[in-house]
Amino acid sequence: MIYKDVNYDLAIAEWSHLLDSQTLTLDQTKLAKAHLAGIHAEKQMAYYLDVRFGGDPDFMIFNNLKVENRGLTTQIDHLILTQWSAFFIETKSVSHKININKHGQWSRVYGRKYIGIQSPLEQSRRHEAILYELLDNNVKQFMGKIIGLQKHYRGAIQTKHYIAISFDAIITGQGKKLIEKHLRPMDLIPEEIEQQHRTEKASALSFLVADSVDKNTKKRQPAFTKTELQNVCKFISSQDISQTPLQQAHAFIDALPQEEANLQQSIPTPTTSNTQKPQPQPATQTSTQIQSPPPCPKCGSTMVLRTSTKGKHKGSTFFGCINYPKCRSIISHQPN
Secondary structure (H helix, E strand, O other): OEEEOOOOHHHHHHHHHHHHOOOOOHHHHHHHHHHHHHHHHHHHHHHHHHHHHOOOOOOEEEEEEEEEEOOEEEEEEEEEEOOOEEEEEEEOOOOOEEEEOOOOOEEEEEOOEEEEEOOHHHHHHHHHHHHHHHHHHOHHHOOOEEOOEEOOOOOOOEEEEEEEEOOOOOEEOHHHHHHOOOEEEHHHHHHHHHHHHHHHOOOHHHHHHHHHHOOOOOOOOOOOOHHHHHHHHHHHHHHOOOOOHHHHHHHHHHOOOOEEOOEEOOOOOOOOOOOOOOOOOOOOOOHHHOOOOOEOOOOOOEEEEEEOOOOOOOOOEEEEEOOOOOOOOEEEOOOO
């Protein structure tokens, strides 16, 4: 079942709108495209997981999970928990060829240039380390006892890391063999998870019977009881500090340099409610006639009075659209 669902569509629409506005610099455009591609990949992986496990109570799925422990934070694209196993999935949007050298170092290939990137496998292993330490420190909140002794999931739970890529991704280099057991096209991962679950799933009795019949069996006792699995999921959910993908998009927009025509805009203070959108004024209106916030001539939204803080217009005031950077309309302001 989907324990934590995410709406990726709103963020995709926001990133797409931002790119369509053509208001970004070249570097900002590259970053925005990378964010958009990453969200598309996470949405696709979440879809495959939902199709296979969305209605199955044996599988607890977390999408876009972020937790903190000892000041260390980790952002997990997808986490699947069962009574027996934990599956960490790091999605990788590969729009260019990826090379992995013999030391396991990753790089994107642009023409003849190699640009180093973080290893998603090492990222996923860090996710495991931070999450498991957080769980270790709070194990009494979700694990029971046996004969008065505190139970621990460590040593009992099977952990698996996957790097999810698109079916047309191009991965090259000597180091590809080092990660082959982790690297999978994203549409094949749910089937592999289900197969591993069927292989390992066993009750305490069937575990003993299976082991006596076939010494090669991989059936194991569960790390969590059903109640403990519910409790650990509740605990993880209570520790989640992630932003939604839409909030991440807004954070990117808010961090953009507020520049227009060499004017650095100050923080806007709307003088009228943004819920009321006056009709645009005729284009014949001159700047000298404008002494109070006018409606935006492009989108009809409220404009706000701002002050340039640098450049040749430093100290001058102007009206800017409250929807910046989606709308970059400005009108000169002549104070009385």
